[in-house]
């Protein structure tokens with residue numbers, strides 16, 4: 464799954480409002496980030512397949528440390544313990560759920576290449592076989608989750624820009640022609656995009672309501688009267 468993971472981040476942000484969105488963006492992609500660090504190091508392996516369906520062009524060939532359920536449990540526990548120590552219970556719970564959500568959302572869409580234990584018992588419900596349905600459902604999940612979070616919020620504009628960037632990037636990937644790159648190139652590009660998206664999430668939350676301007680207005684009027 465791609466941008467659908469950020470839908471999970473927005474749902475978590477609604478529940479854990481004190482936890483920054485950028486950290487939730489990182490947590491829901493932590494598993495992929497680990498994969499794209501381990502692939503260039505030769506520890507894990509993804510392979511490119513020249514098929515028309517854009518979702519099936521990259522196969523997780525050997526990803527026991529990042530994408531197995533057993534590793535996910537260990538990663539999520541480590542995230543929980545570290546964030547509990549550094550930032551407290553709310554951060555720990557939110558980042559735990561965020562990091563563990565990745566495996567279950569991936570499991571819905573991947574076609575039998577998600578391991579349960581280390582490199583064995585590979586599963587995946589295969590929604591990506593139906594590429595257009597998969598694309599629409601994932602996009603809808605992100606949009607609905609973000610709208611649920613934004614309901615009643617006064618910081619809508621930057622979040623809308625963020626969502627548009629995410630959907631546009633996803634659409635570009637979906638419509639892109641087949642072009643084989645090396646796994647290292649794919650890893651660098653993916654890590655760059657994850658950093659950009661987390662940066663935009665940070666920027667979206669920094670938007671301030673225009674309280675100062677409206678607070679000054681009566682004073683200016685008073686001075687003239």
Ligand SMILES: [Zn+2]
Pocket residue numbers: 464494495530565569
């Ligand atoms: Zn993944």
